Structures are given as C-alpha cells and as structure tokens.
Amino acid sequence: MGEIIVEVRNLTKKIGKKPILHNINLTVERGSIHAVLGPNGAGKTTLLRTILGIYSYESGKVMVLGYKMPEQRSIVNKLISYLPEDAQPYERLTGYENLFYYALIYSGGIRETAEKMVELGIKLSNLGDAIYEKTGTYSKGMKRRLLLARTLMCKPKLAVLDEPTSGVDVVSSHKLRQILKEAVKNGTTILLSGHNILEIENIATHVSFINNGTIVAEGSTEQVKRSFSVANLEEAFLKAVGAT
Amino acid sequence: MPSLLRVVLWKEIIDLLRDRRTLVATLFMPLVGLPLLALITGAAVSQETIVIHVIVEDPNNETISFADSFYQQYIDELNKYSLSYTIVMTNDSNLSGVQVAIIFPVGFSQNMTRLDGTARVYVSVLLGSPAAERAAQIARMVLSSMEYQMIIQRVENLSSIAGIQVDPYSLLNPIAIYSASHKPGGQAATSKEVGVASSARLLEFALFFVANPAIFYMIDSFMGEKERRTIESLLATPIPRRTLVAGKLLSSVIVGLIVAFGDFAGVMIYFYLTYSAGLVFTPGLVIVHVVTSLLLVILTASMALPIAIRAGSVRAAQGMALVMTLIAMSIYFTALVVDITSLSLTSRAIFESIPLTHAVLVIHYYILGETMRSLLHILVMGAFAVAFYIIGTALVNDEKLVMFRD
Numbered sequence: 001m002g003e004i005i006v007e008v009r010n011l012t013k014k015i016g017k018k019p020i021l022h023n024i025n026l027t028v029e030r031g032s033i034h035a036v037l038g039p040n041g042a043g044k045t046t047l048l049r050t051i052l053g054i055y056s057y058e059s060g061k062v063m064v065l066g067y068k069m070p071e072q073r074s075i076v077n078k079l080i081s082y083l084p085e086d087a088q089p090y091e092r093l094t095g096y097e098n099l100f101y102y103a104l105i106y107s108g109g110i111r112e113t114a115e116k117m118v119e120l121g122i123k124l125s126n127l128g129d130a131i132y133e134k135t136g137t138y139s140k141g142m143k144r145r146l147l148l149a150r151t152l153m154c155k156p157k158l159a160v161l162d163e164p165t166s167g168v169d170v171v172s173s174h175k176l177r178q179i180l181k182e183a184v185k186n187g188t189t190i191l192l193s194g195h196n197i198l199e200i201e202n203i204a205t206h207v208s209f210i211n212n213g214t215i216v217a218e219g220s221t222e223q224v225k226r227s228f229s230v231a232n233l234e235e236a237f238l239k240a241v242g243a244t
Numbered sequence: 245m246p247s248l249l250r251v252v253l254w255k256e257i258i259d260l261l262r263d264r265r266t267l268v269a270t271l272f273m274p275l276v277g278l279p280l281l282a283l284i285t286g287a288a289v290s291q292e293t294i295v296i297h298v299i300v301e302d303p304n305n306e307t308i309s310f311a312d313s314f315y316q317q318y319i320d321e322l323n324k325y326s327l328s329y330t331i332v333m334t335n336d337s338n339l340s341g342v343q344v345a346i347i348f349p350v351g352f353s354q355n356m357t358r359l360d361g362t363a364r365v366y367v368s369v370l371l372g373s374p375a376a377e378r379a380a381q382i383a384r385m386v387l388s389s390m391e392y393q394m395i396i397q398r399v400e401n402l403s404s405i406a407g408i409q410v411d412p413y414s415l416l417n418p419i420a421i422y423s424a425s426h427k428p429g430g431q432a433a434t435s436k437e438v439g440v441a442s443s444a445r446l447l448e449f450a451l452f453f454v455a456n457p458a459i460f461y462m463i464d465s466f467m468g469e470k471e472r473r474t475i476e477s478l479l480a481t482p483i484p485r486r487t488l489v490a491g492k493l494l495s496s497v498i499v500g501l502i503v504a505f506g507d508f509a510g511v512m513i514y515f516y517l518t519y520s521a522g523l524v525f526t527p528g529l530v531i532v533h534v535v536t537s538l539l540l541v542i543l544t545a546s547m548a549l550p551i552a553i554r555a556g557s558v559r560a561a562q563g564m565a566l567v568m569t570l571i572a573m574s575i576y577f578t579a580l581v582v583d584i585t586s587l588s589l590t591s592r593a594i595f596e597s598i599p600l601t602h603a604v605l606v607i608h609y610y611i612l613g614e615t616m617r618s619l620l621h622i623l624v625m626g627a628f629a630v631a632f633y634i635i636g637t638a639l640v641n642d643e644k645l646v647m648f649r650d
C-alpha cells in the first residue's frame with residue numbers, strides 16, 4: 001500500500017439532528033483516482049465537504065496529507081483544490097480572469113507563477129477564444145470545463161472533484177478522463193464522486209460505494225468486482241446497495 | 245498591502261464595477277432623483293395658478309379705498325414671491341372656484357375709523373391647497389403691515405388729543421429683541437461662523453445618504469457569493485478568512501464611496517436648489533466632512549459585516565440590513581436634533597454607545613472650534629470599525645456559508 005493521502009476513520013456527521021454519515025471509513029492512496037459512488041442523497045457531497053474541513057463533524061477522525069482536519073486546514077488548503085458539484089464561475093469576469101483570480105490566490109499573489117498556471121488552465125479548459133468572454137455567456141458544459149481546468153491548473157497534491165462530469169458532453173467527458181489521467185501522472189491524487197458508474201469505471205482505480213450515509217464497499221476496482229464476483233462495477237454496485 | 249488582499253480587491257472591484265445596472269440604480273436616486281425632485285416641486289409650485297378674490301361687501305368709499313390700497317400692495321408682494329395667480333376685486337361674495345378670498349364685510353370702514361373700533365377682515369382659504377395657504381399668508385402679512393400704519397395713526401391722534409409729544413414707534417415697541425450667537429468659550433460668533441454652523445447641519449443630514457451604498461454592497465458580498473455558488477471552492481483555497489473579509493469590506497467601501505460621492509453631489513444640488521441662500525462652505529468644513537464621510541462609510545460597512553456573513557441568504561441579509569438602517573437612521577436623526585453634549589451622563593452614554601452618533605459629534609465639535617475632541621470622535625469611529633471587522637472575521641463559518649439552513 002502506498003502513501004495515504006486521505007484517511008477517514010469512524011466519521012459521523014449530523015446536519016441539525018439528522019444523522020447523514022454513519023461511521024465512515026475511507027482511505028485514498030497516493031496516485032489513485034478514487035471514486036465515491038452512490039445514489040442521489042447517499043451522502044457523497046457531505047462526505048467530501050467534511051473531508052475538506054468545510055463541514056464540522058461529531059465524531060471520528062479526518063486526515064488529509066497527514067494533517068488533521070479541520071484544524072490544520074490552512075496548511076492543507078495550500079496543497080489541494082476542490083471543484084464543488086454546483087459551483088459557478090464569476091459571471092461578470094471572463095474565463096481568463098476567473099482562472100487568473102484563483103491562480104493568484106494559489107501562487108500567493110506572485111504574477112509570474114500565476115500566469116504559468118493560467119496558461120495550463122487555458123489549455124485544459126480547451127475553450128478557444130471563449131476564454132476571453134464573460135462566463136455569464138457560457139453554456140453549462142463550458143462553465144464546468146473552465147472550473148475543472150481551474151481546479152487542476154495549480155497541480156494540487158489532491159484534487160477533490162464533486163461530480164466533475166455533470167453537464168459535460170460525451171466528447172468532452174472523454175477528454176476529461178484523459179486530463180485526469182494526465183494530472184495523476186503529474187503527481188495529483190484524485191478523489192471524485194459520481195453516480196454514472198459506466199463513465200467512472202473507465203478511469204477510477206479505486207472505488208467506495210456509499211449508500212444511506214454508509215460505506216458499503218471499498219477497494220481497488222478489481223478487488224471490488226472480485227469480492228462481489230461480478231464482471232463490472234455496475235453489477236457490483238447494485239449488489240452492494242442490495243438492489244438485486 | 246499584503247498581496248493576497250490586493251488580489252481579492254482586484255477581483256471584487258471589477259466584479260462590482262462591471263455590474264453597471266446596480267451601479268446606476270444606486271446612483272440614480274440621490275444624484276438624479278433628488279435634484280429632479282427639487283426642480284419638479286419648484287416647477288409645479290410656480291405653475292400652479294391661484295385664483296384670488298378681494299371681495300368688498302362694504303359699499304362705503306373709505307372701505308373701497310382701503311381695499312384698493314391693499315390690492316396694490318398685495319400684488320406687489322405676490323410678485324415678489326413669484327407666485328402665479330389671478331386676482332380680481334369684486335363685490336360678489338360667491339366663493340365657488342376661488343382659492344383665496346379676502347373679504348371686507350359691511351361695517352368695515354365704520355369700525356376702522358373709530359378710535360377704538362375693531363374692523364374685521366376675513367381671509368378664507370380653499371381646504372387642502374398649500375399654494376392657496378401661501379397666498380393667504382402673504383395677504384395676512386400685507387394686512388398686518390397696513391394695520392401697523394393704522395395703529396401709528398391712532399397713537400398720533402391720541403397724543404394730539406392729550407397734547408403730549410410721543411414717538412409712536414418707541415411707544416409701541418417698549419422692548420426690542422436682538423439675536424446673536426456665541427461660542428462655548430463665550431466669544432461672539434461672526435455671521436460667517438453662524439453660516440458655517442447651519443451649513444454643517446445640512447452636511448450632517450447628507451452624511452446619512454453617504455453610508456447607504458456601502459451597506460448595500462456589503463450585504464451582497466458573502467450571501468451573494470453563497471447564492472451565486474461561487475464561494476464554496478474559494479473556501480478550499482489558501483486564502484485566509486481575514487483577507488477575504490478585509491477584501492470584501494474594502495471593495496464595498498471603495499465602490500460605496502464612488503457611489504457616495506455621486507450621492508453627496510446629488511444631495512448638495514438638492515440643498516442648493518431648495519435652500520440656495522445662507523450656505524457657507526469653508527475648506528475646513530469640507531475636509532472634516534470628507535473625513536467623516538469616509539469613516540462613516542467604513543464604519544457602517546463593517547457594522548453590516550456580521551449580517552453579511554451570517555444572515556444565511558441575500559434576502560435575509562437585506563431584511564436585517566433594512567432594520568439596522570432604520571434603527572441607525574432614527575438614532576442618527578435624533579442625534580442631529582438633540583444636542584447630545586448637553587444630555588445627562590446616562591443618556592449621553594447610551595447615545596455614544598451607538599457608533600453613528602460619533603459622526604455627528606465630529607462635526608459638532610469642529611464647528612465649536614474644539615478640534616481635539618473632534619479628532620477624538622474620529623478615533624472612536626475608527627475603533628468601532630476595527631471592532632466590527634474583528635467580530636466579522638470571527639463569525640466566518642464555512643459550514644454556514646455553504647449549507648442551506650432554515
């Protein structure tokens with residue numbers, strides 16, 4: 001087993017009085033593309049936000065890159081980046097300016113470093129001249145590609161992507177998988193969520209199935225398929241959530 | 245300035261300035277609306293034509309000649325106030341279609357010419373017409389000046405009957421009242437100083453308009469980003485919370501000031517159009533006003549910070565900010581009307597615990613020539629602003645900035 005990037009132990013999270021996550025355990029290894037898969041309302045977004053330290057939690061332990069969350073967030077936030085599920089760019093800013101703003105934040109305000117990041121971001125977003133338009137004029141998929149590029153351009157040690165492919169067309173989502181694989185080669189570990197299992201089967205090296213706030217299976221895609229003795233992830237998932 | 249703060253400022257300011265509609269909307273009311281209001285009111289008032297009848301019911305010649313003389317003087321006065329009117333002298337007592345009637349009833353001259361008679365004149369005004377009320381006021385003024393002439397005439401008659409020599413003016417004015425102003429040290433205030441003091445009061449009213457746009461931008465800052473779904477990813481970046489708060493506060497203040505400058509111009513034009521006479525602005529007063537405005541904008545924006553961060557939604561923030569503004573406004577205007585410095589210690593402490601009061605005090609003490617105390621209240625305003633900034637920073641809670649809550 002390689003270096004552990006994210007470690008979640010016995011995590012319990014309530015919203016108000018309602019328990020959302022129960023006794024969650026999750027391990028993300030360095031260099032993996034780890035997918036958290038589950039139906040709507042399973043708790044994927046809540047889990048990612050808790051890992052990122054945006055949400056507090058009742059009990060358990062969350063470690064990211066060896067730092068305790070949420071206490072050591074200010075260190076961790078320099079090393080990671082996050083694409084929320086329903087994030088929007090600043091619509092009065094151009095695509096370029098949206099990238100530049102985050103690049104300046106990640107580079108600590110150093111222009112040269114930021115410009116290099118933006119260069120990569122423009123390449124990743126593949127938006128052509130639209131990058132110089134206000135993002136208010138973008139389609140949903142164009143916005144998603146811009147934001148994904150913004151998340152990866154800073155070459156984080158960990159990228160947390162909540163449903164990265166939502167709203168993105170087939171060609172773009174194929175391209176996106178290439179981009180993710182490329183990012184991993186450059187040293188980024190990826191933790192993502194989704195419910196389109198077919199799409200994710202192609203890229204994920206590891207999966208965690210989540211249902212009703214509980215992890216029902218975890219491991220490398222091969223391990224998981226083997227343990228349910230099935231040929232593909234979808235069948236494994238249906239078995240895991242007890243739908244068959 | 246720390247470089248990340250510059251980065252946040254850069255983004256916030258272009259974001260706010262590119263929102264032209266909002267900018268124009270916030271500028272419109274004071275910069276265009278107020279002067280327009282003054283012009284429209286002025287134009288409407290001067291266009292209103294008042295129908296005036298001078299009704300002479302008493303056929304006696306002396307009444308007719310008195311009424312005639314009133315009629316001439318009245319027209320002179322009406323013209324002085326540049327009112328628009330039609331006036332006729334008639335013996336028809338029908339008041340329909342008439343807005344102001346000055347009626348000399350039967351028996352007028354008989355009472356007027358008696359040494360101790362009281363002659364009656366009726367001034368009747370159409371209900372609910374402010375313009376008619378103004379014209380009637382002028383009629384009363386003319387009548388009383390004519391009355392004064394008659395009193396003097398009577399005194400002269402009396403003195404000749406009694407065979408004594410008197411000066412009727414002194415006889416009628418045993419006491420003359422003179423007005424003057426002085427400063428706290430007891431020195432007499434010059435007429436210029438009096439003018440500056442009353443101009444300063446108008447400026448204090450104008451201050452209130454100056455604070456509003458910044459509040460408006462402030463409350464949108466965090467809740468607006470929450471609702472526009474732009475804040476969540478930002479919370480996972482290395483940007484320190486205090487930098488984010490400071491950036492949003494400063495950008496609201498800067499854009500708020502740009503708008504406030506326009507507002508200020510609008511309010512000044514409004515005052516100029518409505519009270520043109522008697523405004524005296526010295527460089528000192530203008531500087532004090534600009535400094536106070538700046539601080540007031542920073543102060544009110546930072547007071548809105550806790551609301552901006554914790555309200556939960558833009559709508560809730562707007563509601564809370566409205567309540568805050570109304571409370572602040574009532575206190576502020578009370579502070580303008582009441583001389584806080586002469587209140588009992590407890591009442592004064594209550595007023596002074598409200599940050600906005602200090603803006604009034606800065607100008608108040610400046611006019612009295614107490615520069616040090618004026619400066620002290622500037623510092624108090626600054627201290628309040630810093631306190632609210634610290635509170636605001638402490639209130640930033642990522643979970644609350646992201647999660648929907650009832």
Ligand SMILES: Nc1ncnc2c1ncn2[C@@H]1O[C@H](COP(=O)(O)OP(=O)(O)OP(=O)(O)O)[C@@H](O)[C@H]1O
Nearest residue numbers: 015020039040041042043044045046047647648649
């Ligand atoms: N603000 C909230 N108040 C109350 N309950 C909430 C709140 N946010 C989420 N929940 C509940 O928590 C559970 C998990 O929600 P979450 O958003 O984590 O699901 P998800 O797996 O990301 O779903 P999706 O695939 O639709 O994005 C749901 O049952 C949801 O109703």
Ligand SMILES: [Mg+2]
Nearest residue numbers: 044045046085
């Ligand atoms: Mg979700």
